[in-house]
Amino acid sequence: MKLSDEDIQMLVSEHYGNLYRFALSLAHNQAEAADLTQQTYLTLATKGGQLRDIGKAKSWLFTVLYREFLKLRKLTNRFSEMDEETPETTSSSIDEDACRKADAKIVIESLYTIPEIFRAPVSLFYLEDLSYREISEVLEIPIGTVMSRLSRGKEELRSRVTSHLTDSSSPSNVVRLPEASGE
């Protein structure tokens, strides 16, 4: 199906924000995240004809962005494969009230510190409310692998948020959220 200008504008407007946030969770870098988001939409403009159902556009966009990220990682050699057996996650018993007290910046920075192999599925789960099946399609990994990474990744995120809340001073391994540069 050929996408009309209105379709494309609608898809930009509806999804660019969360695509950018997903890209940022992967890349840790605002410029790279913006570039990945832009590249994703350029692919839509040139290859959007491959979309048979505009209802699948959201998954399609996230899939394209993730592939672009992986291509970039291959080029820059910064992507490190994680052994599925590591790391060991510690159980945390954070509750809703404690979580509400966490500053959004702390939660975001905690996301950046969880192992990269968990970050993509956890980001898609929280940012874009994708189901485990949709996450499996976007990341092109088996459903069982998605569930495993969600289970461990969410636990890892909660553990990091909990340690921020229980430790009043900033831990030395916190990755500061990039400041908005207005570029």
Added chain:
Amino acid sequence: MNTKEAQFLLSSIRPDSEDAEDPRFAEAIELAKSDPELGAWLENQQAVDRVLSSKLQEIPVPEDLEASILAGIRVSQNPPFWKSRSLLLIAATLIAILLPLGLLVMNGSAPSGTTPSDFRAAMIEKIESGFEFDHVSADSEEIRDWLVSQSRSEGIEIPDDIAPLKTAGCKLLDWEGKKASLICFHLKPDDPGPTVHLVTVDAELFAKRNLAEANIEQGPEWVSALWRKGGKTYFLATIHSAAALQEWIE
């Protein structure tokens, strides 16, 4: 199913979603209903999920990003630069040449006696007309496989210097009822558009003419080569130099 197994599955359920209806989770959900500790765990899990999701949605997005994206899309959809540069000149030239032949070749109705010059002019006009690729790929090998799947250009021999170049895509053509294809290449990977174009016709055209050696013609904008080999007719056109073209086909 034990508690740990149930927790593993229940971690993937999105709060306030239709995931609860997914048969994959049915047993775990039933267990959570009957086991108060597991039920409390699930309730807490989903409450925390809601909060974490809303916190992560607060990641700021650059203010100008949407506008940049839309501008980039508009630029990518503009006609190829060579069309706007050459349009007036080519239009004037080709009207004189093509008018007796009819329009662009697509359905094989060209009159007999079509010459190589007519063919060249028709192919250049097609390349400059701006068209949508039938198949997009950056890999000429992949394009070759796709063309074979379309029953075209099987056994195509792309010149060795051209084959490794990044491709933009390919277009299916017909010439006088014969199957043909057009593959467009980027001479440099970051060129804004493809500048090397290979047309392959699945027949040896111009039988009475000697095309054993590729003959190169320099036009106002394009230089092209035309040759026959292995039951096919090849036409290679570029806006680069005749010297470069000569090297590619040697």
